[in-house]
Amino acid sequence: MASEKATKKSTASTTRRTLHYYWQVTRRHFGLFSLLMVSTFLFVALLSYGNPYVMSLIVDKVSAGPVSSDEVFSTFGPFIIALIAINVFGQAASKLQDFAMYKLQIAASYDLATMSFDALCNQSMSFHSNRFGGTLVSQTTKFMSAYQLLLETVTFPFLPVVCSVVFTCAILAPRVPVYVAILMVLLAVYAGISYYMYKRILHLNEKAASAQNHLSGELSDSVANILAVKTYGREAYERSLFDAANKDVVARDSRRMWASLTRGIITACITVVIMSVVTVFIAGGNAWYGITPGTLVMMFTYTYTVTNQFNFINNGLQRFNRAFGDASGMTATLDEPRLVADLPDASDLHVREGRIDFENIGFWYTDGAVRTRVFDGLDLHIPAGQRVGLVGASGAGKTTLTKLLLRLSDIQEGRILLDGQDISLCTQQSLRRSIAYVPQESLLFHRSVAENIAYGRPDASMEEIREAARRANALEFIEKLPQGFDTVTGERGVKLSGGQRQRIAIARAMLADCPILVLDEATSALDSESEKMVQDALAKLMRGRTSIVVAHRLSTVASLDRIVVLDDGGIAEDGSHAELIEAGEAYARLWNRQTGAYLE
Incomplete structure (x- = not known):
C-alpha cells in the first residue's frame, strides 16, 4: 500500500513537471494559443448554442399562433438572417481554430524536439552509458506526440465542456432554475467521479509507457548488434528477451484498458440518470411549470449537448492519461541533473601552448x-x-x-x-x-x-x-x-x-x-x-x-x-x-x- 501511494505521488509530481515543460513551450507562442482558445469558444457558442437558441424562438413564435404565407418572411426574416449569420461566423471560427491548432502544433513540436535534443546532447557519457539509445529516441518521439494529444484534448473535449456548462446555466437558469440546479449537481457528481478515477489510472499509463519504451530499447539493442546475434546463433535468446518485454507491454496495456472501461461504465450510468431527469422535465414541464415549447426544445438540446460533451470527458481523460504516461520518460530525462555542466559564467578556453x-x-x-x-x-x-x-x-x-x-x-x-x-x-x-x-x-x-x-x-x-x-x-x-x-x-x-x-x-x-x-x-x-x-x-x-x-x-x-x-x-x-x-x-x-x- 505504501509503495502504491509513493508511486502515485511520484506520478503526480511527474505530471506537474510535464505540464511545466509544456507550458514553457506554449508561452512562447501565447498568441497562437489565445487564438485557439477564443476561436474554440466562438465555435461552440455559435454552432452548439446559437442555433438551438434561435430555433427555440422560432418554435415559440409558431406556437403562439398560425402565420399566413405572406407574413412568413416578415415574421421569421430576422431569425433566418440570424441563423445564416451564426453559421457563417461559426464556420469561420471553426477554420480559424484549425489554423491556430496546426500552427501551434508545428511551432511547439520544433521547440520540444530542440529541448529534448539539447537535453540529451548535453548529458554526460555516464548518463548515456546507462540507457538504451532506442529508448531515448522513443521517449523523445512520445514527448512530442503527447503535447499534440494534450492540446487536441484540451481544445476539443474539455474547453467545449466548460463552454457548455457556462452557456447552459446562463441561458436556462433564468427560465428553469430548479432544472438547472439539479442538472449542475448531477454534472458535478459526474465530473468528480471521472477525476477521481482519472487519478487512479494515471500511474497505470505511466507504467504502460515505460514498458513500451523498454520494448523499443530491446528492439534497438538487438538490431544495433545484429551481427553478434547472428554470428553467435542467439536469435532465439534475443527473441525471448523481446517477447518478455512485449508481454509486459500487453499486461500493462490490459490493466489500463480494464480500468478505463470500468470508468466508462460508471460515467455512462450517470449519463442515463441525467437524460432520465431531462425527459421527465420535458414531458411535464409545460403542465407543471408552464414552460414554453421553445424552452423545452432548448432544455433538451442543451442538456443533450452538455451530456455528450461530458461523455467525451471520459475519452479525454483517457487521452490525458496516455499523454502524461507517454511524456513521463522524457520528463524524467529533462529533470535529470547534468553531471557535467558549464558554470553560468564559464569562459572560452584558449590553448596556445598545450601544457x-x-x-x-x-x-x-x-x-x-x-x-x-x-x-x-x-x-x-x-x-x-x-x-x-x-x-x-x-x-x-x-x-x-x-x-x-x-x-x-x-x-x-x-x-x-x-x-x-x-x-x-x-x-x-x-x-x-x-x-x-x-x-x-x-x-x-x-x-x-x-x-x-x-x-x-x-x-x-x-x-x-x-x-x-x-x-x-x-x-x-x-x-x-x-x-x-x-x-x-x-x-x-x-x-x-x-x-x-x-x-x-x-x-x-x-x-x-x-x-x-x-x-x-x-x-x-x-x-x-x-x-x-x-x-x-x-x-x-x-x-x-x-x-x-x-x-x-x-x-x-x-x-x-x-x-x-x-x-x-x-x-x-x-x-x-x-x-x-x-x-x-x-x-x-x-x-x-x-x-x-x-x-x-
Missing part, C-alpha cells in the same frame, strides 16, 4: 550502490609539445584519464589545467575544440565520407579533406568506393571495414588540426602495413603538439618522449622507454612479455 596539468586528481564512479575509485591523488604534468604514452593493465584508468581531460565526466577532487586554465571553469565546447580525439572504436555518422572527415572542420575545402585522407592512408580505398568521397558510410560506418573506419577517424583528427591530440588505441584496428603507414602519419601529426597516446601494444608508444604507467589509482612508473626498460619494473615486464610473444 596539461593533472593536480591531485580524485575520481570515482558509482554503479547502483557500489562506488569504484579510479584515481586517488594523481598528479601528472605534461609540458607543451610532449608526446606521452599511457599504459597499464585493463581498468587502470588510461581511457578514463583522457575522458576526464575532455570533461566527458567531471572529477570529484583536484583540478585539470590547460595552459594554466582550469577546464571546469571553461565551456565544454571550447575545451573539446582544442583537442582532437580518436577513440578505440571509430565514431562515424550515417553520412558521406567527406562529411565524416570534415566533421571537426565543416568549412574545410575538398582539397583539404583529400589531403587529410591521404595522410591517414585512406585516400586509396576511398577513391575505390562507389561514389568516392560522396559514399554514405552507413549507420556507425557499417559499410566499411574496421580499419577503413579507423583511418577515416584519424583523417578527421588530422583535419581538425588541434593543439592537443588524444589517441585511444587509435591504430588497434589496422593491419600491420596500414598501421606502419598511419603511425608515420601520426608521428608527423604529433610533432609540435601535446599528445596523449593510450595503448596496450607497447610498440605503439615505445618511440614517444615519455611513458606513464598507471596502476592502483596512481602513477606506478614515469620515464622514457629506455629508462623504464632499465628500471626493470612493471613496464619492463610488460615489454618482455609482449616481445617474447612476438618471438614465439
Whole structure:
C-alpha cells in the first residue's frame, strides 16, 4: 500500500513537471494559443448554442399562433438572417481554430524536439552509458506526440465542456432554475467521479509507457548488434528477451484498458440518470411549470449537448492519461541533473601552448550502490609539445584519464589545467575544440565520407579533406568506393571495414588540426602495413603538439618522449622507454612479455 501511494505521488509530481515543460513551450507562442482558445469558444457558442437558441424562438413564435404565407418572411426574416449569420461566423471560427491548432502544433513540436535534443546532447557519457539509445529516441518521439494529444484534448473535449456548462446555466437558469440546479449537481457528481478515477489510472499509463519504451530499447539493442546475434546463433535468446518485454507491454496495456472501461461504465450510468431527469422535465414541464415549447426544445438540446460533451470527458481523460504516461520518460530525462555542466559564467578556453596539468586528481564512479575509485591523488604534468604514452593493465584508468581531460565526466577532487586554465571553469565546447580525439572504436555518422572527415572542420575545402585522407592512408580505398568521397558510410560506418573506419577517424583528427591530440588505441584496428603507414602519419601529426597516446601494444608508444604507467589509482612508473626498460619494473615486464610473444 505504501509503495502504491509513493508511486502515485511520484506520478503526480511527474505530471506537474510535464505540464511545466509544456507550458514553457506554449508561452512562447501565447498568441497562437489565445487564438485557439477564443476561436474554440466562438465555435461552440455559435454552432452548439446559437442555433438551438434561435430555433427555440422560432418554435415559440409558431406556437403562439398560425402565420399566413405572406407574413412568413416578415415574421421569421430576422431569425433566418440570424441563423445564416451564426453559421457563417461559426464556420469561420471553426477554420480559424484549425489554423491556430496546426500552427501551434508545428511551432511547439520544433521547440520540444530542440529541448529534448539539447537535453540529451548535453548529458554526460555516464548518463548515456546507462540507457538504451532506442529508448531515448522513443521517449523523445512520445514527448512530442503527447503535447499534440494534450492540446487536441484540451481544445476539443474539455474547453467545449466548460463552454457548455457556462452557456447552459446562463441561458436556462433564468427560465428553469430548479432544472438547472439539479442538472449542475448531477454534472458535478459526474465530473468528480471521472477525476477521481482519472487519478487512479494515471500511474497505470505511466507504467504502460515505460514498458513500451523498454520494448523499443530491446528492439534497438538487438538490431544495433545484429551481427553478434547472428554470428553467435542467439536469435532465439534475443527473441525471448523481446517477447518478455512485449508481454509486459500487453499486461500493462490490459490493466489500463480494464480500468478505463470500468470508468466508462460508471460515467455512462450517470449519463442515463441525467437524460432520465431531462425527459421527465420535458414531458411535464409545460403542465407543471408552464414552460414554453421553445424552452423545452432548448432544455433538451442543451442538456443533450452538455451530456455528450461530458461523455467525451471520459475519452479525454483517457487521452490525458496516455499523454502524461507517454511524456513521463522524457520528463524524467529533462529533470535529470547534468553531471557535467558549464558554470553560468564559464569562459572560452584558449590553448596556445598545450601544457596539461593533472593536480591531485580524485575520481570515482558509482554503479547502483557500489562506488569504484579510479584515481586517488594523481598528479601528472605534461609540458607543451610532449608526446606521452599511457599504459597499464585493463581498468587502470588510461581511457578514463583522457575522458576526464575532455570533461566527458567531471572529477570529484583536484583540478585539470590547460595552459594554466582550469577546464571546469571553461565551456565544454571550447575545451573539446582544442583537442582532437580518436577513440578505440571509430565514431562515424550515417553520412558521406567527406562529411565524416570534415566533421571537426565543416568549412574545410575538398582539397583539404583529400589531403587529410591521404595522410591517414585512406585516400586509396576511398577513391575505390562507389561514389568516392560522396559514399554514405552507413549507420556507425557499417559499410566499411574496421580499419577503413579507423583511418577515416584519424583523417578527421588530422583535419581538425588541434593543439592537443588524444589517441585511444587509435591504430588497434589496422593491419600491420596500414598501421606502419598511419603511425608515420601520426608521428608527423604529433610533432609540435601535446599528445596523449593510450595503448596496450607497447610498440605503439615505445618511440614517444615519455611513458606513464598507471596502476592502483596512481602513477606506478614515469620515464622514457629506455629508462623504464632499465628500471626493470612493471613496464619492463610488460615489454618482455609482449616481445617474447612476438618471438614465439
